[in-house]
Structure formats: structure tokens, C-alpha cells
Amino acid sequence: MVDVSVAGIATGEARRPNLKNLWSGLAPWALPLALLVVWEIAARTGLVTARLMPAPTTIAAAFWRSLLDGSLLFHTLASTRRAFIGLAIGGGLGFVAGVVTGLWKPAETLLDSTVQMVRNIPHLALIPLVILWFGIDETAKIFLVSIGVFFPIYINTFYGVRTIDPQIVEMASVYGLDRRALIRRIILPGALPSILVGLRYALGFMWLTLIVAETISSTNGIGYMTMNAREFLQTDVVLLGIIVYALLGKFADVVTRSIEKRVLVWHPAYQLKQGGRQ
Incomplete structure (x- = not known):
């Protein structure tokens, strides 16, 4: 009897975390699903005009049609390609500039003031000028995305490098680490939480910029x-495109958070956050 009781307690304790994990996975989707139900009811009962706001089931039918004929996949891949090429270029430049200005005071003096001035110019306001520079081909769209993602990654990288504890840097120097090892083992890992925050912001700007950039005489892409x-x-297809943009943004954020879980396991603040969730 004792063994059965112990087994029952163990089984109950095993189920509770599973239920908790299930709820934590479903909870973020509860509000969107509730809104979809309300939207469907409103469209079917005539509370909203079906021509202007088609029901979710109508949009789902448009999704299925575009999936079957291959157009949705074709346009999604085209947009994703543009987005990540721009992220690689703008994000890479922002990361390098943030590290250089964070580590080297003369670089900050030369670059940071100019970058801050340019940052306050809405990059989407540059569209007419970008068209004059690059025309309406792929280069213009990728350039706009690169500009959009550059500044969040630059600022957060710069901030992350500058807020490294000087005592840790001094201790590493005492232990004989040269400058390259100091950057690789101390400064970049210490700045990583801030860099990843910048990446998450940059992903949001990436999709926002792409929506507008793809309206510049494109021949493919979700825009x-x-x-x-x-x-x-075709309002249902228009709303489908908006939903696809939203899902792509969510997917990119989920990937970034999974990277964060892997690379910040050692970080005390992250361990505390994870401990609070359990």
C-alpha cells in the first residue's frame, strides 16, 4: 500500500508540471483565438461588413487557395529572403560599429554623434531618395531593411559593451588575457544580453520596413x-498578407528567444528569471 501511495504522489507531481507547461504554451494564444471567435461571429451576424472585414473562415479559404497554387509560398520566400539579407547586412554593420565605438573612445568621438543624428531621420522617409539612388529593384528594398535594423543593433551593442563591469575587465587583465581574448571571453559574452535585445527590436523594424519597401513596384513578395x-x-487576401507578416514576426521572435535560452544559460539574471517561472 505504501508503494502504491508513493507512486500515486509521484504521478500527481509529474502531471502538475506537464499541465503547467501546457498552459504556459497555450496562454499566449488565448487572446488571439478569442478575438478570432468574436471576429467570426461579428462577420457572420453582419455587425461588420463582410466585404471590408471578411470572416476568419473566408481568410482561411484564401490561405488554402494560395497555398495550393503555390503563390503564398513563393511570395513568402521572396519576402523572407529580402528581410534576412537586409538583416545580415544592416545587423552586421550595426554590431561591428557598436563594438568598435564601445571599445575605442576615438571611434565613439568620430562616429556616434553622426549615427545619432541620422538615427532620428525616419528611414521610411528616405524612400524617394532611395528610388533615385537605386531605382526600384531589389537593392532599394534591401537597403531600406538594412537601415531599419542597423540602429537598434548598434545602440544595444554599444550599450552592452560600455556597461561591462570595469573590475571584471581589470581582473581579466591581471590574469594575463590579451586584448583579443578579453574581447572574446569577457566583453562580448557580457554584452550579449543587450545585443539580443537589440536583435529583437531589429526584427520588428525589419518586417515593418519590408511591408513598406515591397510596395515600391515589386513583382513578388507579400507586399x-x-x-x-x-x-x-480582394480584402481576404490583403488580410491574409497582414496575418502572414504577423506570423513571420512572431516566428522570428520565437527563434531569437530560443537562441537566448541557449546562449544565456550562464547569465545570473537569466537563471533567476528561469527560476521564477518554475
Whole structure:
């Protein structure tokens, strides 16, 4: 009898974390699903005009049609390619500039003031100038995305490098670490939480910029798909494009957070946060 009781307690304790994990996985989707239900009811009962705001089931039918004919996958891949090429270029430059200005005071003196002035210019306001520079081909779109992601990564990298505890740097120097090892083992790992925050902000700017950039005379991409659907009053396809952008943004954020879980396991603040969730 004692063995059975112990087994029952162990089973109950095993189920509770599973239920808790299940709820933590489903909770973020509870509000969107509730809004979809309300939206469907409002469209079917005539509370909203179906032509202007089609029901979710109508959008789902448009999704299925575009999936079957391959157009949705084609346009999504085109947009994703543009987005991540721009992220690689702008994010890479922002990261390098943030590290250099954070480590080297003369570089900060030369670059930071100029970067801060340019940062306050809305990059989407540069579209007419970008068209004059690059025309309406891929280069213009990738340039706009690169500008959009540069500044969040630059600022957060610069901040992360500058807020490293000087005592840790001094102790590493006492132990004989040269400058390269100091950057690789102390400064960059210490700045990593701030860099990842910058990456998450940059991903948001990336998709926001891409939505506008793809309206510049594109022949493919989700922006082109929605603009083309607007011409033919296909509101369901327009809303489908918006939802796809939202899902791509969510997916990019989930990937970033999974990277954060892997690379920040050692970080005390992250361990405390994880401990609070358990």
C-alpha cells in the first residue's frame, strides 16, 4: 500500500508540471483565438461588413487557395529572403560599429554623434531618395531593411559593451588575457544580453520596413501580393498578407528567444528569471 501511495504522489507531481507547461504554451494564444471567435461571429451576424472585414473562415479559404497554387509560398520566400539579407547586412554593420565605438573612445568621438543624428531621420522617409539612388529593384528594398535594423543593433551593442563591469575587465587583465581574448571571453559574452535585445527590436523594424519597401513596384513578395489584391478588392487576401507578416514576426521572435535560452544559460539574471517561472 505504501508503494502504491508513493507512486500515486509521484504521478500527481509529474502531471502538475506537464499541465503547467501546457498552459504556459497555450496562454499566449488565448487572446488571439478569442478575438478570432468574436471576429467570426461579428462577420457572420453582419455587425461588420463582410466585404471590408471578411470572416476568419473566408481568410482561411484564401490561405488554402494560395497555398495550393503555390503563390503564398513563393511570395513568402521572396519576402523572407529580402528581410534576412537586409538583416545580415544592416545587423552586421550595426554590431561591428557598436563594438568598435564601445571599445575605442576615438571611434565613439568620430562616429556616434553622426549615427545619432541620422538615427532620428525616419528611414521610411528616405524612400524617394532611395528610388533615385537605386531605382526600384531589389537593392532599394534591401537597403531600406538594412537601415531599419542597423540602429537598434548598434545602440544595444554599444550599450552592452560600455556597461561591462570595469573590475571584471581589470581582473581579466591581471590574469594575463590579451586584448583579443578579453574581447572574446569577457566583453562580448557580457554584452550579449543587450545585443539580443537589440536583435529583437531589429526584427520588428525589419518586417515593418519590408511591408513598406515591397510596395515600391515589386513583382513578388507579400507586399506585392497584398497590393495586387487591393487593386482587385480582394480584402481576404490583403488580410491574409497582414496575418502572414504577423506570423513571420512572431516566428522570428520565437527563434531569437530560443537562441537566448541557449546562449544565456550562464547569465545570473537569466537563471533567476528561469527560476521564477518554475
